Amino acid sequence: MKVLVGVKRVVDYNVKIRVNSDQTAVETANVKMSMNPFDEIAVEEGIRLKEAGIAEELIAVSVGPKQSQETIRTALAMGADRGILVETDIPTEPLAVAKCLKALIEKESPDLVILGKQAIDDDSNQTGQMLAALMGWSQGTFASKLELGDGRIKVTREIDGGLETVDLKMPTIVTTDLRLNEPRYASLPNIMKAKKKPIDVLTPEGLGVDVSPRLSVLKVVEPAKRQAGVMVENVAQLVDKLRNEAKVI
């Protein structure tokens, strides 16, 4: 079985982001970039399927600028076999990424595609669902557990009320939630080995995909800052303030 995972290069989750001075975007120059955390979970799940003898090949795909090769290298160092970069400097929207991934699926014929549930920069939570629609495939979003069967997969999903399990026809698209697994760190020898693993570089045009944005960003601003309030001495004072000052209890 072949598994394809999406790995997006995003501003590291520990960075305190800043809006640029002309209020058009978030500053990304000279900012630490990393693999989207949900994609680390996707890569980890793919590796575990290989280790369990269920998957033979794991391919890591990124759509984005040249530097996204570093993100793919991270996936290769974790244990993916090869990478594909669909190189573009246009900021990618979920629909455009889904179309690129569809074109790659048609070339590579994976049985399972694992994406993150959400990219922590755009917070869209769309790409997997869109890809499933474009392929006419089933979708197992917000997954916290996968059980592979014969041509089917059982996916436990994190939903608002708790957990839900669905049984999906394969091939399918799964998107990862936080509890699916704990991603490993790449070991030094594996980082060295990853340097020799192949990365194909393609373009959206080469794949016949139009990635021009559908949304125009008119403005990006920082939200109003919350003022820090007061420290109270003890619980009695706290309850008094909540009752008589804030009047919320």
Add this chain to the structure above:
Amino acid sequence: MSILVIAEHDNVDLKPATLNTVTAAALLGDVDIFVAGSDCRSVAEAAAKIQGVGTVLIADSAELKNSLAENVAPVIVALAADYSHILAPATTSGKNIMPRVAAFLDVAQISEIVEVVDGNTFVRPIYAGNALATVQSSDTPKAITVRTTAFDAADKEGGAASIKETAGAADAGLSQFVGQDLTVSERPELTSAKIVISGGRGMQSGENFPMLEAVADKLGAAVGASRAAVDAGFVPNDYQVGQTGKVVAPDLYIAVGISGAIQHLAGMKDSKVIVAINKDEEAPIFQVADYGLAADLFDAIPALSAELDK
């Protein structure tokens, strides 16, 4: 053209998230509601009573019972030609279904809007709410999910919409519902509760959560948690408040043993009043708290419980 709102429901009750979505939709035009489900007449009747709704469309068939995206998305797509905008609440169900609809229609989705500027222009949070982007779309229809905490609930009484049957669904043959393991609670639902009390890693174990629940019951509050508390297995996943969990904006949010990472703040910083109880005076949560108490929670929470009885 009118605006279509996808109802959130469990085939019996209409969920409050629908009401907030109707308010966002009403800023764009005349609102119709779509109820896709099985034996869901009571939901359509409740939807018809919402103030300002024109028509309630109902698709009632067994294939729609469990809101499987593979079966629900095509019935929404079939209605799309009559609408300029299609809106769903940004619940796990809305997030699951709406992008599938958008891709079938070859339109972008605008996720989790917090403001309607005009019919083409919307504000949405990005980077865990640390920036707000104003985006414009020229797609028709527009597929949108709505952050429910950013819009008031529409009045659920006073309307008299007509109810119209639409075609049911075929089984897409792609997915089957196996089962659900839902958290059962007598407390208010987290995203619509007036008061929320959340516990973090500082709670140390799930066995200590009844301490918070005792306070919650005295306040009529819902109980939430940080990711760390969920990952550690103290409480189920549906308690998670934050960038990648639930977004809440109650009148009062009490954070107990939570440090205040940006991913947690993303889910609660729009609460009216924030209380933080943390033994570390330097914890970042105090920077957003209206009232901070630097104390050991194992003293403070029992004391709080006792004080509330006074």
